[in-house]
Each structure stands twice: as C-alpha cells, then as structure tokens.
Amino acid sequence: APTVEGRLDLDGNTIKAMKICxxxxxxxxxxxxxxxxxxxxPHTILAVDVYNDKIKHLLDPPRPDGRIQFHRLNIKNDSRLEGLVKLSDxxxxxxxxxxxxxxNTRPLDTIYSNFIDALPVVKFCSENGKRLIHFSTCEVYGKTIGSFLPKDHPLRQDPDFYVLKEDTSPCIFGSIEKQRWSYACAKQLIERLIYAEGAENGLDFTIVRPFNWIGPRMDFIPGIDGPSEGVPRVLACFSNNLLxxxxxxxxxxxxxxxTFIYIKDAIEAVLLMIENPSRANGHIFNVGNPNNEVSVRQLAEIMTQVYSKVSGEPPLEVPTxxxxxxxFYGEGYDDSDRRIPDMNIINKQLGWNPKTSLWDLLDSTLTYQHRTYAEAVKMTLAKPMTS
Ligand code: NAD
Ligand code: UDP
Incomplete structure (x- = not known):
C-alpha cells in the first residue's frame, strides 16, 4: 500500500515496523x-483469540506478506501466551x-476475565521489558458526583460535577449487592496493578478507557450470529429490534x-498510541466523543429514523x-448515569480529536446492519417456531 513506506510519528521520526501481539x-x-x-x-500482528469470525477477511486468503497470524488460544490456560508476548515489541x-x-448474572466469570486472566499478560510484559497497551473502560468512573445531588440542584449544570477526568475524577460504584459494578471494580484493580508495575518496576504501559465505541461488527444479533437469548450491548439490542x-x-x-464514538475515529487514537510510545507511555487516556451525547431514549429515536431511511421501511408505529x-437484566443491575470524557490529556499528548457525528456514524452502522442481517432475520421470522 502506498501509505506504508516512510510514515512519520508525531515528532517527525520514521516509524519502524513492529510486531504486535x-x-x-x-x-x-x-x-x-x-x-x-x-x-x-507496515506492522505485523500476532492475533490471539478463541474466535476469528470477525477477522476472517484478513486471514483468508492468507496475505502474501504474512503480516497477520492467528493463534487460537484461551489466555486462561495456555502456556503459549508468554512466548507470543516475548516475540512481540x-x-x-x-x-x-x-x-x-x-x-450481574455472571459476576465470577466477569471478575476472573477482567482481573485474574489479565494478570499474566501484565506480568509477562513487565518481566520481559515489553510495552503494554491495556484496554480498561470508562466504567471505572462509575457514577458522576452530580448524580448524588437533588434533581434540580444548580451544581448539576457545573461540568466539575459530571465531566470525567483521568487524573482527578474519583471512581464511584454502588454497593456490593449491585453486582453490575463487578466489571468496573475488576477493571479498576487491573488499572491500579498496571500503574503500580509502572511505578515500581518500570513497565511501559498505556491504559485506554473507551467511551461507548460503536460501529459495524459490534457484538451479535441474537438468533442470527449469537444465542437467541443473549443480550448484547445497546447498539446490537436496538439493531435487533429494528431488524x-x-x-x-x-x-x-x-x-x-x-456519548457514542464511531469505531473508526477511536481506532485512529489507538494507532497514535501504538506509533508514539514516548507520548503514550505512562498515560491513561479517555477515548470518546464528548459532542455526541444523548439519552438512551434519544438514541432509540435517532436509530429509528436512521433505520427507516437506510432500509426504506416506514418507522415503527410504537417505536419504544x-x-x-x-x-431486562435481572437482580443486581445498576447504571452509570452520564459519561462525558474530558479530552485534555489525549489532546495534549496525541493531538487527537473525534470527527464523526452521531447521525453519520449511525447512518454507516445501520447501513451495515441492514445489509448484513435483514435477509437472515426475514428468513427466521418466516420460519414457523419449532420446539
Ligand atoms: P469484544 O467482546 O467484541 O472483544 C473481546 C474479545 O476478547 C472477544 O473476541 C473474545 O473472544 C476475546 N476473549 C475474551 N476472553 C478471552 C480469553 N480468555 N482468551 C482469548 N480471547 C478472549 O469486546 P470489544 O468491544 O472489542 O472490547 C474490547 C476491550 O475494550 C475489552 O477489554 C472491553 O472491556 C473494552 N471496552 C470496550 C468498550 C466499547 O465501547 N466497545 C467500552 C469499554 C471498554
Ligand atoms: N439499554 C436499553 N435497552 C437495551 C439495551 C441497553 O435501554 O435494549 C441501556 C442500558 O440500560 C444502558 C445503556 O442502554 O443505560 C447502554 O447500555 P450498553 O449495554 O451499551 O452498555 P453501557 O454503556 O451501560 O456499558
């Protein structure tokens, strides 16, 4: 590809090809x-996962330059992982x-997956002097301070009470009975462990806190490419309803x-982190689009309009x-009230800003959903129910 040769980082240095696990x-x-x-x-990828359906198009047919290799392994219990980390930059x-x-329904799996299973990865990087970019979540912020004020309190309008800042905002979770927070708490602890590995053992790390990244290939459509009883994240739930x-x-x-951000905007930020280690190491970055804030109700209304436009079908009579x-979720669910990322740190370090409006990102995403799933959904709806 023409853009691959002679690419420069943000400080004007030529970017060398890396091997990335x-x-x-x-x-x-x-x-x-x-x-x-x-x-x-020009980078090479050692791609590790238990599934590869979403990257099949990159693996098959195999690239002549061999720049992506898939390793099917479960990081819970596979001794090959350390070797792959050692092989990579x-x-x-x-x-x-x-x-x-x-x-709230599988809190043990959630805690093990987000904390225990991530531990060896941190350890292998630290022990072998390898750089780590770890994906955390905006959920580590939990609820906003403002959410504890009375509903019409004027301080609720003050950004200090709702904008989420990497270096100063507290992490506010509900009680232990509210098992929703098992995920946020596990992610918080792994962040603290990585931070401590940086402070005590010199691990070169970057932590990413995604704020509702959405786009094509997110999750699954129940009964089509995932379990019929499964409950994916909101984009796929609403897409399924619309389909x-x-x-x-x-x-x-x-x-x-x-606040929803288009996956392609967010990936630009990740690429800047990958290729500018001196600007990204030691930092925690919010990655989101503060300009795309909506309530879930507004999201439903906009998705209904956009889907009608892309599918050519009239909008639903009873949209919500x-x-x-x-x-919907069972006992122990709780919610983050509001999530606006502060963008100062990522702006200063990487000069990055999101671009795509909510309407435009939903237009591309729902066009993809319609093209990918409408036919298959119609077939299942036409089939009589069998037991
Ligand atoms: P995803 O579920 O699509 O991707 C996670 C992948 O990890 C899956 O393909 C899964 O098969 C694989 N995986 C899980 N456990 C594994 C194991 N033991 N061994 C091997 N592979 C395993 O989710 P995503 O949206 O791509 O999220 C990626 C990361 O970003 C996660 O850490 C998530 O917490 C974080 N995140 C994402 C968002 C978002 O907006 N999408 C928001 C907050 C945080
Ligand atoms: N939600 C909803 N209907 C659905 C799915 C989700 O109202 O069919 C809400 C959910 O309660 C939450 C928001 O949409 O307030 C976003 O949910 P998502 O699963 O995407 O993850 P979150 O942003 O909470 O991590």
Missing part, C-alpha cells in the same frame, strides 16, 4: 484495529467479558446518558416501550 483480536475493537494495521501500516490486551448483561420491527426496549425509562432493569 493483539489479545482479543477477534472481537469488535480487535477486528477494526487489525484492519487498520493491515491497510495503513508491543502487547495490546483487549480480551474481556464486557457486556453489561453478564456483570425484527419490534419496539426498542428502554431500560428504566432510557434516561441514562452516553419501557422495561424495568430488573426484568
């Missing part, structure tokens, strides 16, 4: 990262259980607010219905 490379973010690295850089760990429906012409389900009124979190 990407754990969780077969997931949503991993698939976009692999694609970007293959298309625009950089390890990126994306592997995790990271769908809210699991946090089946069912009302979109608003959990507890859909009042929680989120309310459902309690207890019915």
């Amino acid at each position: 990407i754990i969780g490379a077969g997931g949503f973010i991993g698939s976009h990262l692999c694609e970007k690295l293959m298309e625009e850089t 950089l390890t990126i760990n994306l592997a995790a259980i990271c769908t809210p429906a699991d946090y 089946r012409r069912e009302s979109l389900k608003l959990v507890d009124g859909g009042e929680s607010q989120r 219905i309310d459902v309690s979190s207890k019915v």
Whole structure:
C-alpha cells in the first residue's frame, strides 16, 4: 500500500515496523484495529483469540506478506501466551467479558476475565521489558458526583460535577449487592496493578478507557450470529429490534446518558498510541466523543429514523416501550448515569480529536446492519417456531 513506506510519528521520526501481539483480536475493537494495521501500516500482528469470525477477511486468503497470524488460544490456560508476548515489541490486551448483561448474572466469570486472566499478560510484559497497551473502560468512573445531588440542584449544570477526568475524577460504584459494578471494580484493580508495575518496576504501559465505541461488527444479533437469548450491548439490542420491527426496549425509562464514538475515529487514537510510545507511555487516556451525547431514549429515536431511511421501511408505529432493569437484566443491575470524557490529556499528548457525528456514524452502522442481517432475520421470522 502506498501509505506504508516512510510514515512519520508525531515528532517527525520514521516509524519502524513492529510486531504486535493483539489479545482479543477477534472481537469488535480487535477486528477494526487489525484492519487498520493491515491497510495503513507496515506492522505485523500476532492475533490471539478463541474466535476469528470477525477477522476472517484478513486471514483468508492468507496475505502474501504474512503480516497477520492467528493463534487460537484461551489466555486462561495456555502456556503459549508468554512466548507470543516475548516475540512481540508491543502487547495490546483487549480480551474481556464486557457486556453489561453478564456483570450481574455472571459476576465470577466477569471478575476472573477482567482481573485474574489479565494478570499474566501484565506480568509477562513487565518481566520481559515489553510495552503494554491495556484496554480498561470508562466504567471505572462509575457514577458522576452530580448524580448524588437533588434533581434540580444548580451544581448539576457545573461540568466539575459530571465531566470525567483521568487524573482527578474519583471512581464511584454502588454497593456490593449491585453486582453490575463487578466489571468496573475488576477493571479498576487491573488499572491500579498496571500503574503500580509502572511505578515500581518500570513497565511501559498505556491504559485506554473507551467511551461507548460503536460501529459495524459490534457484538451479535441474537438468533442470527449469537444465542437467541443473549443480550448484547445497546447498539446490537436496538439493531435487533429494528431488524425484527419490534419496539426498542428502554431500560428504566432510557434516561441514562452516553456519548457514542464511531469505531473508526477511536481506532485512529489507538494507532497514535501504538506509533508514539514516548507520548503514550505512562498515560491513561479517555477515548470518546464528548459532542455526541444523548439519552438512551434519544438514541432509540435517532436509530429509528436512521433505520427507516437506510432500509426504506416506514418507522415503527410504537417505536419504544419501557422495561424495568430488573426484568431486562435481572437482580443486581445498576447504571452509570452520564459519561462525558474530558479530552485534555489525549489532546495534549496525541493531538487527537473525534470527527464523526452521531447521525453519520449511525447512518454507516445501520447501513451495515441492514445489509448484513435483514435477509437472515426475514428468513427466521418466516420460519414457523419449532420446539
Ligand atoms: P469484544 O467482546 O467484541 O472483544 C473481546 C474479545 O476478547 C472477544 O473476541 C473474545 O473472544 C476475546 N476473549 C475474551 N476472553 C478471552 C480469553 N480468555 N482468551 C482469548 N480471547 C478472549 O469486546 P470489544 O468491544 O472489542 O472490547 C474490547 C476491550 O475494550 C475489552 O477489554 C472491553 O472491556 C473494552 N471496552 C470496550 C468498550 C466499547 O465501547 N466497545 C467500552 C469499554 C471498554
Ligand atoms: N439499554 C436499553 N435497552 C437495551 C439495551 C441497553 O435501554 O435494549 C441501556 C442500558 O440500560 C444502558 C445503556 O442502554 O443505560 C447502554 O447500555 P450498553 O449495554 O451499551 O452498555 P453501557 O454503556 O451501560 O456499558
């Protein structure tokens, strides 16, 4: 590819080809990262995952330059992992259980996956003097300080009470009974451990806190390429409802607010971290789009309009219905009220800014969902139910 040769980093130095071990490379973010690295850089990837469906197009047919190799292994129990980390210049760990429906219903798997299983990766990097980019989450911030004020309190309008800053915001979780926070708490502890490895043993690390990255290939459509009873994240839940012409389900009124960022914008930030180690090492970065804030209810309304446009079908007569979190997610669910990333640190270190508006990113994403799934969903709807 023409862009691969003579690429420069942010300080004007030529970027050397690296070998990168990407754990969780077969997931949503991993698939976009692999694609970007293959298309625009000279780097080589050792792609580790238990699945590879989302990167099949990069593996098959095999590239003549052999720049991506897939290693099917479960990092829970596979001694080959250390060798792969040792072979690489950089390890990126994306592997995790990271769908809210699991946090309160499979808290043990969630904690093991996000903390215990991530430990050896940190250890292998630290012991072998290798760089680590670890994927955490914006959920480590938990709830905003403002959420504890009375509903009409004027300080709720003050950004100090809701904007989330890497170096100063506290991490505010609910009680232990609210098992929703098992994920956030495990991610917080692994962040603290990585930070401590940096401080005490000189590990070169970068921690990424994604704020609702969305786009094609996120999660699965229940009953099509995932379990019929499965509950994916909101983009896939709402896509599934739209594909089946069912009302979109608003959990507890859909009042929680989120900022959504297009996966392709977010991947630009990750590439800058990969290629500018001196600017990224030792930092924790929020990666999100503060300009794309909506309530979940507003997200449902916009997705309904965009889907109608891309599919040519009329909008649903009853676009949304309310459902309690207890019915939808079960006991122990709780929610982050609001998530606006502060962008100062990533701006200063990497000069990065998100670009794509919510409408535009939903337009591309729902075009993909329609093209990929509409036919298959119609077939299953046409089939009589069997037991
Ligand atoms: P994903 O579920 O699509 O990808 C995770 C991948 O890791 C999957 O392909 C899975 O098979 C793999 N994996 C899990 N356990 C494994 C194991 N034991 N061995 C080998 N592979 C394993 O999720 P994603 O959205 O791509 O998220 C990637 C990372 O980013 C996660 O750490 C997640 O917590 C974090 N994150 C993502 C978002 C987002 O907006 N998408 C938000 C916050 C945090
Ligand atoms: N949500 C919803 N309906 C759904 C799925 C999710 O109202 O069908 C809500 C969920 O309660 C949360 C928000 O959408 O307030 C975002 O959920 P997601 O699963 O994407 O993950 P989160 O941002 O909470 O990590």
